[in-house]
Amino acid sequence: MKRILQMMQKEFRQIFRDRPMMGIIFIVPLVQLLILAFAITTDVKHIKMSVVDFDKSAISREIINAFSQTERFDIKDFTQDLHRIDNDMRSWKTQIALVIPAGFSKDMQRGAKPQIHISADGVDGNTAGIALGYAQAILVKYGLENNSPDVSLTRRISLHIVNMVERMWYNLELDSQQFMVPGIVVVLLTIIPMMLSAMSLVKEKEIGTLEQLMVTPLRKHQLLLGKIIPFLILSYLELAIVMTVAILLFNIAMNGSYLLLASLSFLYLITTIGLGIFISTFTHTQQQAMFVAWFFMVFMIIMSGFFIPIDNMPGSLQAFTYLNPMRFFMAIIRDIFQKGSGLSYLSRDSAMMTFYGIIIITLAVFKFRKRVS
């Protein structure tokens, strides 16, 4: 026990003496949080819109007005030429086109099914989908307010909608930061502990101090615990700082239990620190370790549902995400933050995460040898 404390003391001395390392641990995550939180957003605003009004009636003008009043859409162009819309869309001048056919208002007054045509630029599928959703919402709202019970819309892919009133749960305003910032917390708890532990062990290997440690009576578990515990402490410090910023600066709602968050974080940190140790067992220089860690990181982040929803992935790829411990922690953290879920709702994800944690740390400890060959 005493030796573990002595290892820890040495470890902390080295970390605090290493100014660039201190920067990486405490400044970089904050910068990442600030930049990523603003940059990674799925909110769609100011969609460029072209309007073709063949009807030229009071009703058509009212509909166009409804579109121009929201900040979601910016009407860039009024035209009578359908070809022009094609060209504008190709040259990125417009993203969505609203076409009101001649006779629209007459059909509406007669009680026949009036039709409106909307084209959206599908190159950026996400934006297009969201823009179409907004457009539908505006039209439905207009139809309801004007006592027209049945407003059908036709797009290139025809779609019938029923009158639907949506209400978002947990994140009423669909504020993407509420969703992304907890995700960034997970990313940081992945990168920092993995990098720290891999780098620190490989550095000792590179300098030769690991060999020097090996010839002392220091036991393997003492050596590893002396490394793991300081990184755990630092990671928790990190978590505290990032969460403070998230809650105070971004007004992220933290609806769940802090204790639950801290204890599940422990399981995840064991996994990421274990990965770092594992990487250090088969790399020989800090550079190699950096590249391998980078590879793991990119795979884990992309396959975690951080910004690409797992449900949007092809089935085979979805199955693949079950190999990724980060996937489970991502779900856990978002649930705790947004829904305030308790352990009973998180048991499946937690069990999977623990399972990987045990496998990884066992593998790392097993592969980490106190002999050179």
Place this chain on the structure above:
Amino acid sequence: MKVALEIIEFKKVYGTYPAVNGVSFSVEEGELFGLIGPDGAGKTTLIRALCTLLKPTSGSLIVSGMDSNTDILAIRNILGYMPQRFSLYQDLSVEQNLQFFADLFKVPAIHRTERLNRLYQFSRLESFKKRLAGELSGGMKQKLALSCALIHTPAILILDEPTYGVDPLSRQEFWEILKSIQQEGATILVSTAYMEEAELCDRVALMYNGKIIEINPPEKIKAEYPYPLYRCEGRDMQKLRNFFKNLEGIRQTQLFGNALHVSFSEKPSPGDWQKWQKQSGGDLKNWIDHEPSMEDVFLYLINQEIKDE
């Protein structure tokens, strides 16, 4: 005399390449034992195996009666090891490094101050104890590494080319320290590439190509040199060497700084030297018969070995 280190038919093979190919010898307690040989001879492999860092492919290594394969932890407790490269924490101070290793070896607090003081005394590092290890000079780094290896007063000290790349003055100082440690009863195994250091050892093992080709006290090794040896000087040493190489009855020519060592099958007469001086264009001077140094013998033995293969 009791045996401190016993190496029995030790073999270490990397892939198909035998780094050490069947080596047996023993080191007695209290002995200062030198391991010499060119780079790649297998010295470091042997040393690391003795320190329980490598597993032998075959054969066994007995350290103070304990097998390096099974009593790893017990061996590590009585062993001091100083690797070839400086491998202490460069970002910790001299004192922090020493304290850290004292911690790892569980040096009791009551002995610690006294021991640190003694180590500071011989290493003269006390005035630098707050300095970071990475900011020390080469010689001081070696002394710090040695101090860390000695912190637990090991019964056996193993050093791998400890003075490599260190200036001659620091080297001399370093060896004086080694001698005083030996006088206190420690067994020391040291590898070196410097022949004048080999002469300071009680016994020397000559390693070449993964094998030991000679083990003896330095004087005895030097006495084995079979040919009359002369030392001579001149302005153009390289030309002079080529001149001798082309003569009949020459055994070995070797440059030593500003002198040339030449050995002959038969002892040449003063008349021969006069003749050679004329033949070499008057460049040859100061010839005198010379006692062979370790290096002469070393090169001779290695050449013999190459011929035998």
